[in-house]
Amino acid sequence: MSDRNRRTTSRKSTGSEQPLSERQRVILRVIVREYVASGRPIGSKALVRLSGIDVSPATIRNEMARLEELGYLEHLHTSGGRIPTDKGYRYFVAHLMGNIELSSSEQLTILHQFRQVELQLEQWIELAAATLARAAGNVSVVSAPIPQTPRLRHLELISLQPRLGLVILVTTDGAVRQLMTHWPDDADQETLSALADALVPPLRGLTADEIAGHAAGASALARVALAQVEIAMRAMTASVAPVRHSGLEHVLAQPEFSDATEAQELLTLLGGGSFVSAILPRLEDAPGVRVFIGEENQTDELRRLGIVVSTYGVDDEVVGVLGVVGPTRMAYDRSISSVRYMARLMSDLMADLHGQ
Amino acid sequence: MSDRNRRTTSRKSTGSEQPLSERQRVILRVIVREYVASGRPIGSKALVRLSGIDVSPATIRNEMARLEELGYLEHLHTSGGRIPTDKGYRYFVAHLMGNIELSSSEQLTILHQFRQVELQLEQWIELAAATLARAAGNVSVVSAPIPQTPRLRHLELISLQPRLGLVILVTTDGAVRQLMTHWPDDADQETLSALADALVPPLRGLTADEIAGHAAGASALARVALAQVEIAMRAMTASVAPVRHSGLEHVLAQPEFSDATEAQELLTLLGGGSFVSAILPRLEDAPGVRVFIGEENQTDELRRLGIVVSTYGVDDEVVGVLGVVGPTRMAYDRSISSVRYMARLMSDLMADLHGQ
DNA sequence: ATTAGCACTCTCTCACAGAGAGTGCTAAGA
DNA sequence: TCTTAGCACTCTCTGTGAGAGAGTGCTAAT
Structure with missing residues (x-):
């Protein structure tokens, strides 16, 4: 009993933050991938099957317990397998997912769609939102590019x-x-x-x-x-740029939003422009794709969401924001590569427009 | 048994379409109102309490059975009260709801909001969508005004x-x-x-x-x-005008859309412009507010929805469409008065703009 | 360090019972 | 003829309880 207590209390502040072993990393990766895909907690037995690690479930259990102590996994019910914590997702994003690019066929499909559309900024934004939503499988958010100092x-x-x-x-x-x-x-x-x-x-x-x-x-x-x-x-x-979103259907299909009130919250969030104003300040002077996972977000409405955003545009001329929003249980790898590619594409379009 | 069969078969084609008695009208009105408000079927006992009619539940039951024969009510389960059919809603809209106007305080509030906003067409549309959604308590749909013959x-x-x-x-x-x-x-x-x-x-x-x-x-x-x-x-x-919608949150809160797939269908419907193209043809040369209830709609996706729409604009110059969409179980009186008022307001704005 | 075994916990599903609500029908009353 | 009381019946809803299934932590052996 005292043993149990010690563990429970030590969960929050884990003194020595030693690096994860290779096996632990594999386990964490499999859990994240599998949980994202299935939405169901992963148990030790399923993990052995999925990971290909040649040890018994008991060993895996020990490792999982250790990962839980370290704060990467959690335990919804006494039984029922483990799921990643926000910290677990964060570790996955930082160290486990690799540096994924969209497949070149996907890139070509997207490019092709942009070629087919007229040279209209409005239409680019619309198309970017629709494409990003589909590629990332989440709600996408695309702001119009904001000129820095319009003349x-x-x-x-x-x-x-x-x-x-x-x-x-x-x-x-x-x-x-x-x-x-x-x-x-x-x-x-x-x-x-x-x-x-x-x-x-x-x-x-x-x-x-x-x-x-x-x-x-x-x-x-x-x-x-x-x-x-x-x-x-x-x-x-004005920093409160109009924002297009697309792909709500992807997210409403997720069990996290099967409860209507959750869905409602997300809708009001996206509808009321408050989203951009909540996110934008944190993007200042940090280039590239940013990821905010659950508790890392500063406002309560965002605490159960994962957000992947990037700025796009031409430095010192126009800057816009695009990204995807979903439940914390989202395919960060896929979202990140989609957002990165789309930001690059939109930046290129803006650069063309500004004659570079 | 044979008796039962006779009634069941006679339900669809009701030979003599004699007018409803006053009591039947009261009953139908109360059922529609109450079912719209609560979402739960209404039984004979509750009806006596709600309607104020001074007869026993048994008498009400007879009347309800008669209304069901006539096709105005239906019976989800053997027990559990009655709900209106599409025909019942239609009768309510045509004969029972009275000719309701928005309360003058509501009208003033809306007017006030429009006064506060700049003279921008885009903003009018946005505001009209938001206001209409709130007033009607459903999803609103507002198309931009389409010039008839732009010069x-x-x-x-x-x-x-x-x-x-x-x-x-x-x-x-x-x-x-x-x-x-x-x-x-x-x-x-x-x-x-x-x-x-x-x-x-x-x-x-x-x-x-x-x-x-x-x-x-x-x-x-x-x-x-x-x-x-x-x-x-x-x-x-082009008749496929861009369409703003607003107020999804109202409709997602309804039990009809608690199932995620239903909600998804509605989203794709609203998202993909197909909505206007499905409705627009039926609006041709029919002025004022039109109501389409459930089965009255021609496409399958709309069969479970109620739609209240109106054109607005200045004859022969610009014409737009605005309306609300919700489950068939919607407050038609409220929606109709909101749509009517908003169409008038937008028409006035357009008339001002065109200098009349 | 790993594993087998075991007792334990918790969820999920299913079946079943009982309450509650409402119905249709019949027979009696106004 | 219309209305009503009474009654048997049906169906939903809400527990409840049992059993299966999955997963866990711990211990002891390898």
Whole structure:
């Protein structure tokens, strides 16, 4: 009894963090792989069969007990096999899964799909979300690329009705925004076109901040137009970018979400933009694919999820975020390689777009 | 025994379709209301309590049996109360629910939300979807308004890189589209601006078809630009409009979708645009709110759903679709009044936009 | 260090019983 | 003729308990 107590209490803080033996690593890998695939805890007997290790189940049991002490596995019920802990998944991601690439046939399929679609940013994002979801077998999340410091390239003022019109602006990176606008006075198309023609040359290449400086002394109409331009350009860099997601069906099929309330939580999470704002801060100045597993996440809603994300884009010009979300029990290897490939692909597309 | 057989067989084709008595109407109304609210079948005893009719449960049972013969109710299990059939819901919608309006406080809340948002079509759609979902307590579906015969108002050609650029076009109803385009030759901004300035006057006010006629004899660059304009304008009228949906959480909470596969079907339905194409044909030239209940739907995926839709927009200028989707067991009164109100609101917004 | 053996624990499935709810039918009452 | 009370019946739902199955930890032997 005292023996048992000692073990239980020592589970959390494991004094000497000696490296795992090769056999332990094999066991952990098989458990992660198998649990991810089946969703059912793995017992010692099944493990012997699956791992090919030529020892008895009893030996495996000892090793499993040791791995549990070290915090890599856990024990849902007294009987019923073991499952990986978050730490176990983390170890798997760091040391056991190898450095997997998508198979070249998969890469080709994806490339092919992108070739078939028109040169439309919206469509790229849509397609990226759909493709990533399928490749990773999870919910995918793709944000639009956010220009880092958008500069004005072109401006167009349109009259729809006497006092209602559009401000259309194009930035140097090719993004287009339109805002409906109330003009302060009646303004016909001639007046507006003339104003736009007059405004563009001095403003070309300026940032939102710089444009703000030009408002003083201008006509009322020009001030309204400039204010709208400024709003639009600031909105472009806002970190709460619109986010597409796709592939909910994959995740709802998982037993973790068979409970409707779990599914609901995920939906509100994805629906309400809070997802990106929760994740984005942790991506700052860390390139490549990042993985957050269960408890490693900072907000409660994410504690039962695994997240694989990457930024994409062209340094200092545009940056977007894409990734996948699923239960902690997800195929991290597959997700990571999918996210990595898709981020590279989207980055290439952005680079093309920006002429590199 | 023979008696029982007679009733069972006579259920489908009910010879004399005499009008329901007042008491039967009350019973049917209470059953629909209560079943929608609770999701549990209603028995004779509960019905007496709920309806306030001062007769014994036995009498109610006779009436219920009669309603079942007539096809308005059904019997899931020998015991366990009755639930409405599709025909029962249909009768409820046609004769029993009254002509309900959203409460004026609800109307005000919604109006207020629309006032707070900027004058952006995208945002209106988003907001309409979110609001409708909440008001109706179901999944909402809102399509962007489709211009009936878009006419060109303005055209802008932008150079991003030597051979890559943007075609931006504005139609008379204020819709803006941009397409990324490969120019056939190197084209600097001056050339493109000059071309745009030259193209706009003759093309202003023309439809896609009419623009197609202008391509002959033009320069290669102009032909590419015109082709893009034509593509964009045709895409605008394509009936497969992009559709926003919102409020999945409401529906996933319903027991009908606690089974993950049901939920999945709904997701793929909403995700894959097939929804609008399945519904749209049936909306042709029928104004106002339409209701499709279960078996009334033509495709199998929709057989277990109730759908309440309406077109919105300005006649002959823009037309969009909005509605809600839920299990057949849905609060049709609430959904109908929400859809009706929201369609009116969006139509008003469109009318404002088109200057009426 | 490994293994066989064993007692133990926990889940899962199935069957069964009893409560509860509701039904249809019959016969009596208004 | 409509309504009602009574009754036998059916079906679901909720335990409960038994038994199988899987897996574990521990001990003792190899």
